[in-house]
Amino acid sequence: MAHITFHAPRVAHFDLGAIVRTKVAEVKEALARRAEYRAVYNELAAMTDRDLADIGISRGMIEDVAHQAAYKN
Template identity: 65%
Template sequence: MTTLTHSTLRDGFRLPSFLRRLLDAAGLSAEALAQRRIYRQTLGELAAMTDRDLADIGISRLSIGQIALEAAGYRTGH
């Protein structure tokens, strides 16, 4: 019988052990994969908002990319 084990990343995302080994073999880190997922999710959610909704929370459409980078934990120049 095969048993799958999981690794839990800092954002709670569970990554199967075989996928972690595959990422390691490809030279990718599971943490980078999680960061990319958070970035894409944040970017998508903010981009889907109307200009009025963004204004209500104090965000301009031009700053969505920067906010998504910060949410994912990427280092920014600010």
């Protein structure tokens, strides 16, 4: 007598908790980077043109410097 055995394909384990934790961590990281950007931007924007010149930054470079400080690490 012939026997047929059926093996259902294994489905990859779906861990919703891990996905949520990963997304929460990504959001926290994005918020921290944005806070760093704002802090650097505000600090540089509050400086006088002379103070900025002393550190080699023009007022037009503030956005770029703040972006590098927050996102290029």
